[in-house]
Amino acid sequence: MPHQSHRRSSTVSIVSGLRLSGQHVNPEVSELTLLKEEPHTGDHFLSPTQLEVVYRTNVKNGLTENFAQELLLHHGPNQLKKLKGNSYWKIFRHNLFGWFQCVLWLGALLNFIGFFFSEKIDSGGDGHSGKDYLYLGCVITATIVGTGLFGFYQEAKNMAVMSGFEKLVPPNATVIREGLKKVIPNNEIVIGDIVEMSGGEVVPADVRILTCNNFKTDMSSLTGESEPIKHRPECTNTNPLESKNMVFFGCPITEGTAKGIVIATGELTQMGKIAGLVTGLEKEETPIAKEITHFIKLICGVAFTFGLLFFIMVYFIQHSWLAALQYMLGIILANVPEGLIVTLTVCMTLSANQLKKKNCLAKTLQAVETLGSTSCICSDKTGTLTENQMNVSHLFCNYTIYDKSDHAHVSDHAYATLSLAASLNLKATFAHDSMNLPIEKRKIIGDASESAILRYMEINRSATTARAENPKEAEIPFSSAYKYQVTIHRMKATQSYYLIMKGAPEIILEFCIKILTNEEDQPMTPQAKKELKANFIKLANMGERVIGYCDYILSLDNYPLGYKFDTQLRNFPVENLRFLGAISMIDPPRRDIDKSIALCRQAGIRVIMVTGDHPVTALAISKQCGTITQPTAYDYAFEHHIDLSDVPVHIKQQFRAAVITGDELRKMSVNDLKSAQMKYDEITFARTSPQQKLIIVETYQALSHVVAVTGDGVNDSPALKKADIGIAMGITGTEVSKQAADMILLDDNFASIVLGIQEGRRIFDNLKKTIAYTLTSNTPEMLPFVLYACLGMPLPMTLILILVVNVGTDLLPAMSLAYETSEQDIMSIPPRKPTDHLVNRVLIYMAYFQIGMIQFFAGMYAYFVIFAQSGFFPSSLIFVRKEWESPSTTVDDTLGRPWYFADRKRIERKAQTAYFVAVCWTQVSDSRPEHCQSSNCIACIDFSALDNNRHFIASNGVSRAVVNVRRLVTVPAFNLN
């Protein structure tokens, strides 16, 4: 045993080593890798006597009080660390000192420096007064703080206060210490304690069961298994999570009692490890954050390139370092898009709010865009893709499989008999307090499959009435030893006794000698048996749990009314029965889930199912949901009636879809997993542990996928946290999963994800447009300085006007672009590649050198018109800077009129105004918000089209030139008014 556990831990360390290669391995990370390891305790193999030795306890008497206190001091209390979500400070910091914000802060700082600089030296060289710098600095600061607080408010609002793991912890537990039963607070439990547990409670720690009686726990939060596990004291699996003699901290006990020995408490429990994982995991930067970083790099590059060029240019013309530096500062500031951060925040808020209306709550603003760039969705099965409720899916009788909704054969003899038998042979009942509710919503006391049958029969055959009319006389309850359940009823119709047996179909077939059909009973021949069994396998291969029924009409002669049935002595026949049929059940996929998944797949997004459930069930649900559409090795095995391991390798190689189980995963290295993920288009991961889910997500991320994880259980939360975007279910989801997630589907509707993807992609496109729009005004803001410094023309645009454009007139049109509707084919193209940037060279070139130039020319035209109308023809404006800026000289215009300083400053302001108006106006007509969407200049240029070479410019793009002409022509009209 030690050997095995050693080997496993070594492979894990290799695996984690591989996974971590290239990262900094600091102590915290290595602690995290420990948490990522699979559970490898050997306690479930040990016998109680061995356990007594290991844990220095006594199975009968428990620990001594003293030793328990000692252990409590040593290991600490049995409780989980509080799961900390994003603290408010973190959100605040993120919103005020993100990358972009830092660049803006730097800009503001430069302004303040410029202010003090120009105050001190006052060379008056660059046409800005010191005050301009001060205003600019103040406005930039105000912008950052304002938008930062706004974003903070938005995100903090969505951070509903949620309790985490602590809710899972039961308040008290029953332990045996010093031979006495005691009820102690749960956090005082120590390793080695002997605990007693019973139905309705929650497992107080990780416990190895010593004795139990019909003990069932719901391990769905750990394993994702939808049904309660029935426990046994024996070891059944090498994997402790699957071994029946282990129960885990936080799992609710559905029924039964058990006594066991505590083997782990607090942080060391499985749940504690998950909690530790969730707390310890750090998310990667969101794609949009990456994009913004990239954008900042680009814009800084552009700003500094232009600034430097300009610096050199001015230096060669004016031979003054100081003037050149000042000009450079002006140029760099002209390039900083002060207003962009406002627009970005508003755009994302708009989308987040839009999604919220569709019951999709984004906890961070950036989450929406992340969803848009998602290329892979790892979805949990239970509760996410399925309803997390067993339902009858097929009925089998008369050698035919009927669908649950197929009601054409209800009156058939066989069908009716089967239904009656199924209605009667039930332990489950409706809870009294929910009887007035519709059947679907009633609470049922009983296990999942009985509940499913009861619900189905109640809806279709009014089971309650049948059961009241035909009371149960005797019962052999289900036992795993003989795997059937027998009830005897007193039938109202015949006034005789009726025996019904239900159980695993292969087992009960052995008790039958006849088969019920619609005509008459047939004898059970080997041929018939084979056929029946084939049908059972068919059902089982659909991932369904099959329950067989057979009956025996007890003749009145032998069993008169009032006959005492003794279940111990079995004074009634349980052989030579008549086979009725079978009912199969499944946790069905949610309604329309297949459509949502088809939409995702159409949008080029892989949908991977990652579940803790059995591979066959997982495969069946995958097929129904549409995550697997191609045959797998399992199908081959089913078809050829062979074992999965017997499928020839060369055939295995051909499949494009696969089901990978947790056990297989455990044997794979990270590279194996990567190659599998690359090889198979469609994968379903079954029987995975929370840690494995995490590894799967990490490997997909390593393959450059942007991974979304949907899930509801505690077992999903590490993956939810690690994913680029974790999506939790609002109704069925546990608090832990909600806290780990970035987005919550308030109505548990998977279709919301599709909407979210659409919204996210739209945001990305619209942000592109917004950024392009905002950047275009940089050229007309920058070039005036070139004219001023190099050609000595009166300055066409001042810093203050730049500011007004950037944070004033540009804002609303830019925001209006956020309302752009999406492109028609937005959901039929693959997700953007990580190399498709928000702002790429194409966009920069277009903004700066094309549209920006148009704006510049329009502005210059307005400027010349104003000057020319006042007598300064363009020729008289060149190389006049020195005279122009000197207050004591006069400047002659083309008509020979000398202009005083005050007068020419007035005309300069008029020309600046004209330039400004022209730029604003061209800017506005770039987006033309008064016309409805998609007819505007920036918007009609489909940037994704540029990237994908689909079509260059959307139909309306052609009108750009026309607009330009009109613009140039109408600008004078503007000025004349």
Add this chain to the structure above:
Amino acid sequence: MASKLNGVETTVWARGPPPDRTCGETFMRAIYDRDENTFLGRTPKRWAIAITFYLVFYAVLAVMFAICMGGLFYILDDKKPTYILDSSLIGANPGVSSRPQPLDFVVHYSTENTTGHDFYMQDIQDFVKNYANESWFNSKKECTVEDNYGFPESPCFFIKLNKIYGWKPDFYVKDFPEDMSADLVEYINNLQEIERQQVWVSCWEEHSKNDTKIEYPWGRGLPGRFYPYLNEDGYISPVLPVKFTPPANTLAVIRCRAWAKNIVYNKSLKEPSGYVRILLQIDDDTAANATETSKE
């Protein structure tokens, strides 16, 4: 089909790690990438396309701009401004100016050092060059090149009105305003009615010490026949020299006001109108002279 749509058939997601390159190599690769045959990120063909595109684009833009400018010039009268007098920014109130223009606010020179006043004489020379062909100008005896424009002891300052297109002065013929100096009123009254169509000029010392001798060698008015200015070829605006003889080594602040009913006088220094302020200091001290030269 499904798999194709799924975007995974091509191994587009499965890219290898970025190749290990040093900083320098990456930089060199940015300039010229041998594998892709790209210079600065574009293949020659792509460069050609891009350059052609921008050439055409800017050509079209330039043509459009040129058409617009052409339209503008077509509309514009190059003789007559679009807006005149009150509708224009320059206004209907001509500014009064003087030549020579001071180097820095004060016309300051010394009698000993010729370089100081040579500069101002040169300024006047440049200014009067335009008047070389005007008989009325050449006929004058004083304040001409012959007498060095009065330099250095009593320099002539040429007072003129800035040209305002279409501006016609409304002369003071009689009913003189109260603030008009008595000597000017007397001077005008001595003239015949017909000769009173002039824009009168009067100069006085601001601090009214009256130490500076002010002479008007050509008379005291700018002849009205020059107005209005309509940007005719060869138009020359009238000038009037005023000769100042300030006491040595003191700063004389002289204000010369032009008088017409439609010349608004605003004595404020911040928004001056209707007058020109001349600051004149002539040094005649050897010590002062020495410091002056060192400053120059």
